[in-house]
Amino acid sequence: xxxxxxxxxxxxxxxxxxxxxxxxxxxxxxxxxxxxxxxxxxxxxxxxxxxxxxxxxxxxxxxxxxxxxxxxxxxxxxxxxxxxxxxxxxxxxxxxxxxxxxxxxxxxxxxxxxxxxxxxxxxxxxxxxxxxxxxxxxxxxxxxxxxxxxxxxxxxxxxxxxxxxxxxxxxxxxxxxxxxxxxxxxxxxxxxxxxxxxxxxxxxxxxxxxxxxxxxxxxxxxxxxxxxxxxxxxxxxxxxxxxxxxxxxxxxxxxxxxxxxxxxxxxxxxxxxxxxxxxxxxxxxxxxxxxxxxxxxxxxxxxxxxxxxxxxxxxxxxxxxxxxxxxxxxxxxxxxxxxxxxxxxxxxxxxxxxxxxxxxxxxxxxxxxxxxxxxxxxxxxxxxxxxxxxxxxxxxxxxxxxxxxxxxxxxxxxxxxxxxxxxxxxxxxxxxxxxxxxxxxxxxxxxxxxxxxxxxxxxxxxxxxxxxxxxxxxxx
Amino acid sequence: xxxxxxxxxxxxxxxxxxxxxxxxxxxxxxxxxx
Numbered sequence: 001x002x003x004x005x006x007x008x009x010x011x012x013x014x015x016x017x018x019x020x021x022x023x024x025x026x027x028x029x030x031x032x033x034x035x036x037x038x039x040x041x042x043x044x045x046x047x048x049x050x051x052x053x054x055x056x057x058x059x060x061x062x063x064x065x066x067x068x069x070x071x072x073x074x075x076x077x078x079x080x081x082x083x084x085x086x087x088x089x090x091x092x093x094x095x096x097x098x099x100x101x102x103x104x105x106x107x108x109x110x111x112x113x114x115x116x117x118x119x120x121x122x123x124x125x126x127x128x129x130x131x132x133x134x135x136x137x138x139x140x141x142x143x144x145x146x147x148x149x150x151x152x153x154x155x156x157x158x159x160x161x162x163x164x165x166x167x168x169x170x171x172x173x174x175x176x177x178x179x180x181x182x183x184x185x186x187x188x189x190x191x192x193x194x195x196x197x198x199x200x201x202x203x204x205x206x207x208x209x210x211x212x213x214x215x216x217x218x219x220x221x222x223x224x225x226x227x228x229x230x231x232x233x234x235x236x237x238x239x240x241x242x243x244x245x246x247x248x249x250x251x252x253x254x255x256x257x258x259x260x261x262x263x264x265x266x267x268x269x270x271x272x273x274x275x276x277x278x279x280x281x282x283x284x285x286x287x288x289x290x291x292x293x294x295x296x297x298x299x300x301x302x303x304x305x306x307x308x309x310x311x312x313x314x315x316x317x318x319x320x321x322x323x324x325x326x327x328x329x330x331x332x333x334x335x336x337x338x339x340x341x342x343x344x345x346x347x348x349x350x351x352x353x354x355x356x357x358x359x360x361x362x363x364x365x366x367x368x369x370x371x372x373x374x375x376x377x378x379x380x381x382x383x384x385x386x387x388x389x390x391x392x393x394x395x396x397x398x399x400x401x402x403x404x405x406x407x408x409x410x411x412x413x414x415x416x417x418x419x420x421x422x423x424x425x426x427x428x429x430x431x432x433x434x435x436x437x438x439x440x441x442x443x444x445x446x447x448x449x450x451x452x453x454x455x456x457x458x459x460x461x462x463x464x465x466x467x468x469x470x471x472x473x474x475x476x
Numbered sequence: 477x478x479x480x481x482x483x484x485x486x487x488x489x490x491x492x493x494x495x496x497x498x499x500x501x502x503x504x505x506x507x508x509x510x
Contacts, residue, residue, distance in 0.1 A: 026485060242500050246496050246497040249493050407503060
């Protein structure tokens with residue numbers, strides 16, 4: 001249940017629909033399904049197996065496979081921590097918008113409200129501008145919530161997810177029922193579902209699909225290894241992994257109907273085509289949705305409040321699951337109590353999140369998400385597959401997983417981990433690096449791309465290697 | 477009305493994702509009650 005809660009989050013309701021829209025709606029769905037079955041599910045089975053087998057956090061699990069691999073475990077635990085820094089900022093925005101929805105504070109121009117009144121956005125990523133007080137207050141609320149849930153450990157996580165998994169799912173159903181009954185909804189859904197086979201030749205669509213599957217399910221982030229390490233020795237690995245991945249994909253697929261029906265309604269209300277709405281990144285949740293909410297004929301405020309509560313409850317269990325791998329890793333390696341580790345990490349996380357409260361926060365958030373998801377997660381997934389597939393106990397893991405599972409995995413699984421995922425990811429990474437060099441992300445200055453995109457990713461690899469070297473030194 | 481290709485994608489998603497989920501949940505439930 002905790003793994004399902006972790007997997008289902010803002011990645012499904014916020015990121016999936018906007019990535020889907022940005023990549024041509026139905027053009028994205030087919031690559032998404034293919035990525036799910038060729039990478040998401042096999043990798044999730046692998047991570048569940050590693051966690052279940054080692055019963056330790058990722059750094060110790062990788063170290064147990066090979067002493068020289070400890071860094072890969074640390075790298076995988078630092079990635080979700082990096083994600084949490086901006087993920088919590090989006091949750092803080094949701095928190096503020098949940099309150100704004102009471103009187104539809106964004107008025108008739110949600111875009112001006114979001115960019116100028118709420119975020120006080122500047123002209124570029126290097127221009128800091130003023131601080132947004134509502135975002136800081138939201139950050140304090142969310143980070144405090146995360147600390148309260150995490151410091152007591154796994155037992156509390158188990159209790160929290162009993163509420164945070166079913167509640168937003170029910171809310172999403174209510175919102176979808178309302179959405180699909182709106183005029184124009186069918187055009188929105190048609191845009192979402194109609195496949196565009198010409199998009200299959202676009203490498204960016206494929207990279208976005210694989211990155212979305214990794215981001216959403218939570219693979220290549222150490223999260224699932226950590227959660228699987230808490231499983232009982234008798235727990236079924238394969239079935240749990242498949243159920244988690246399908247529940248996650250099912251929520252994304254469902255959320256597509258919720259969001260695209262409202263997008264269709266908005267396009268019909270404004271008399272423009274769906275592809276002309278120009279939805280990008282957080283605009284979907286904080287501009288498009290509020291605009292549509294304001295246009296609703298009845299109970300607009302209730303609809304708005306429910307939408308942001310759903311986002312918050314979806315997001316909270318993913319947010320604390322992003323901190324848990326690093327907490328568990330530090331607790332295990334340095335013997336520092338979980339309470340202390342959680343307090344320190346939440347304080348560091350909060351301090352770093354403050355970077356996104358200035359006028360350039362929106363630019364930095366999109367930039368960091370682009371680099372961490374498209375390069376960080378994909379690179380961790382690739383390293384995991386190469387290390388374990390080519391130099392690790394892959395065959396043994398297959399036997400191990402089958403021994404504790406009712407549904408058995410065959411030779412296809414080892415072929416996917418050893419050949420298919422590495423080939424696809426190397427190809428995507430190389431092509432994407434070339435693309436990013438030729439056309440820098442959003443035409444931002446190089447210094448911004450380096451400072452907030454490339455350097456954080458390289459820094460966590462260096463820190464991971466340093467921790468491993470320190471461990472090796474202590475042991476000798 | 478939805479175009480035929482959209483309808484096919486819808487059915488594909490429903491059968492593969494939700495059908496698959498229902499099947500594996502059933503297997504898990506059956507395994508637990510054995």
